[in-house]
Amino acid sequence: MTNNKIMFTNKTKSLFLSSVVVLSMASCGDKHNDPGTEFAANMYHSVGYEPLSQTEGDTNHINPYGMNMRLPVKGTVPRQYYEQAIKKDSIDGDLLQMDLVARNIKSGDMASSEALLTNPFEPTEANIEAGKLQYERYCIHCHGEAGKGDGAVAKIYKGVPVYSSDALKNLNDGHIYHTITHGKGRMWAHGSQISSADRWKIVLYVHQLQQAP
Amino acid sequence: MKRLKIVALTAVLSFVASVVSVKAQDAAEGEQIFKNNCAACHATSDEVLVGPGLKGISGRRPIDWIVKWVHNPQAVIASGDKYAVDLYNKYNKAQMTAYPNLSEAQIKGVIAYIDAQAAPVAAAATGAAPATGAAPAEGSSNGGMMQYIMIALLLVMVLVLVALLSIVSSLSKLANVSPDSPEAQQIPLFQRIAENGKKIATNSAFKTGAALLITLLIGKATIDAAYGVGIHQGYAPEQPIQFSHKLHAGQYQINCNYCHTGVYKGKGANIPSANICMNCHNAIKRESPEIQKIYRSLEKDEPIQWVRVHNLPDLAYFNHAQHTNVGGLECTNCHGEIAKMEVVQQRSTLTMGWCIDCHRKTDVNAKGNAYYDKLVELHNKDHKETLKVQNIGGLECSKCHY
Structure with missing residues (x-):
């Protein structure tokens, strides 16, 4: 009987101990920095080069810093609308034509942009609405809802102008496009973030804000 | 006392006004002109924005010179005027915009407004001081959090003690x-x-x-x-730079798309490169050690190695554009309230059950999209319920696994 009793208490002890170990393992540990256990890693990690993949062990050995993305070759122009450009009356064609002109204008050459660039998009309601959408995504935090330079960021960035001011209210397509693409004054270049089509649509909406009282 | 202050203030104001000899209504018009045309680059205080602060400009330069300068700064510089050339060189050879349409009276009105602003500047400055002083205190809120945790732990321990004692009895x-x-x-x-x-x-x-x-x-x-x-829910890795989404997306209301440029256009939302940070941080918080990590990265031409938070397994295909641009879903739908997160955390499970559940419940965003017109028409012939994602193949294995 006594023997039996000791055996049982030993069992309970070991059970108790193991449960404590399991529970502490489950509850502790650096959860924030640890993504957790992965099963079948070869189905989780891409074999092909995904643009933003970040896997330890099989980083890219060809590119610097193990990155899968590379910068485009200097001086090259993306020609994603190449086929449409041959057809004359398509918007993509007009856009590409204008893009080729714009890409040849240096960042300091505002005068050429003013003289050579015109908006390939017509100021239709749909286009202006699309421009407004892009304006709200890329511009509004500095330039403000009505282009008065009163966005949330403008208060600390400073020097954000009013579109309807005497100096800006008559600026043309090319000037605004050049400003978005290469920056002007305190504003830095946004050409890398916004596609040229979206930039032209923003120009349409900015024209509307220039005329606002 | 208050009256004395007001008397003093009006005395100063009237003195200033008499010096420039312009009526108050001109100053009001001047304010309008200043805010519309000048405020972007010039402050009425000493502060340098793009150009010099204009406090005390009426004492610094003669009125004739100011009018000539405003009408055509380029010509004044070209004429070899020493003050103008020095000014031009001091401010990085940034050309001031010419305002040939402003009349002399209007320019005087602007100057009157600037001088009027200079008087109450002292009061405004003392008012602003505590606000700037409050900023560093915010950083120590982490220590406060620690205290709460300690107190909570102590409470739990006391509760455990009470429980043990009751067990004993x-x-x-x-x-x-x-x-x-x-x-x-x-x-x-x-x-x-x-x-x-x-x-x-x-x-x-x-x-x-x-x-x-x-x-x-x-x-x-x-x-x-x-x-x-395989479920990373709650994963909130420490990033190389302590970037706060709460500050950028929350307080400053910068759209997600501004930095995550691919989110409406491509498969991945994209992690911004340092040049996008620089669009604001060329001027904002330049002294911060965290911001200087951006400068170092640019100087060395080394990418900032952000840690990816949402790692969808390669066995499942996911495309951001299809969900945001076509489906019209908000980012918060899957990512949670990013605008309130100091450190971004994976909020959703990203399991297949979670995907499927949404595909069963969600209506296809067919409005204004001609691609779906015939599908909606066909669907409505046989079904009473609206067209859901599952009806157009949202539950097909090969949609995501191939």
């Missing part, structure tokens, strides 16, 4: 010895616990119960751990 009752009886009082506490524990350990009902409970606990822990395999 109930065990004593079980052992049929009244804890209040004189003989029980004489035995030391730990001895009592040990004795009662021994008595209880021989109770077979208790033994079975305890064994069952422990087995269940271990079983639950095992199942939980097994279900957690």
Whole structure:
């Protein structure tokens, strides 16, 4: 009987101990920095080069810093609308034509942009609405809802102008496009973030804000 | 006292006004002109924005010169005027915009406004001081958080102690010895616990119960751990730069798309490169050690190695544009309230069940999209319910797994 009793208490002890170990393992540990256990890693990690993949062990050995993305070759122009450009009356064609002109204008050459660039998009309601959408995504935090330079960021960035001011209210397509693409004054270049089509649509909406009282 | 202040203020104002000899209504018009045309680059104080602060400009330069300058700064510089050339060189050769349409009276009005602003500047400055002083205090909020955690821990410990004591008393009752009886009082506490524990350990009902409970606990822990395999929910890795989405997306209301440029156009939302940070941080918070990490990265031409938070397994295909641009879903739908997160955390499970659940419930965003017109028409012929994602193949295996 006594023997039996000791055996049982030993069992309970070991059970108790193991449960404590399991529970502490489950509850502790650096959860924030640890993504957790992965099963079948070869189905989780891409074999092909995904643009933003970040896997330890099989980083890219060809590119610097193990990155899968590379910068485009200097001086090259993306020609994603190449086929449409041959057809004359398509918007993509007009856009590409204008893009080729714009890409040849240096960042300091505002005068050429003013003289050579015109908006390939017509100021239709749909286009202006699309421009407004892009304006709200890329511009509004500095330039403000009505282009008065009163966005949330403008208060600390400073020097954000009013579109309807005497100096800006008559600026043309090319000037605004050049400003978005290469920056002007305190504003830095946004050409890398916004596609040229979206930039032209923003120009349409900015024209509307220039005329606002 | 108040009256005295007002008298003093009006005296100063009237003095200023008499010096420039312009009426108050001109200053009001001047304010309008200043805010519309000048405020972007010039402050009415000493502060340098793009150009110099204009406080005391009426004392610095003669009015004729100012008018000439405003009408055509380029010509003044070209004429070899020493002050103009120095100014031009001092401010990085940034050309001021010419305002040939402003009349001399209007320019005088602007100057009157600037001088009027200069008077109450002292009061405004003292008012602004505590606001700037409050900023560093915000950084120490982490320490405050730690205190709360410590207090909470202490509370939990006290609760555990209370629970243990109550267990002891109930065990004593079980052992049929009244804890209040004189003989029980004489035995030391730990001895009592040990004795009662021994008595209880021989109770077979208790033994079975305890064994069952422990087995269940271990079983639950095992199942939980097994279900957690491959699920990163709650993953909030430390980033190389302590970037706060709460500040950028929350307080400053910068659209997600401004930095995550691919989110409406491509498969991935994209992590911004340093040049996008620089669009604002060329001017904002330049002294911060965290911001200087951006400058270092640019100087060395080294990418900032942000840690990816949402790692969808490669076995499942996911495309951002299809969900945001076509489906019209908000970012918060899957990512949670990013605008309130100091450190971004994976909020959703990103399991297949989670995807499928949404595909079952969600209507296709067919409005204004001609691609879906015929599908909607066909669907509405046979079904009363609206067209859901599952009806256009949202549950097909090969949609995401191929």
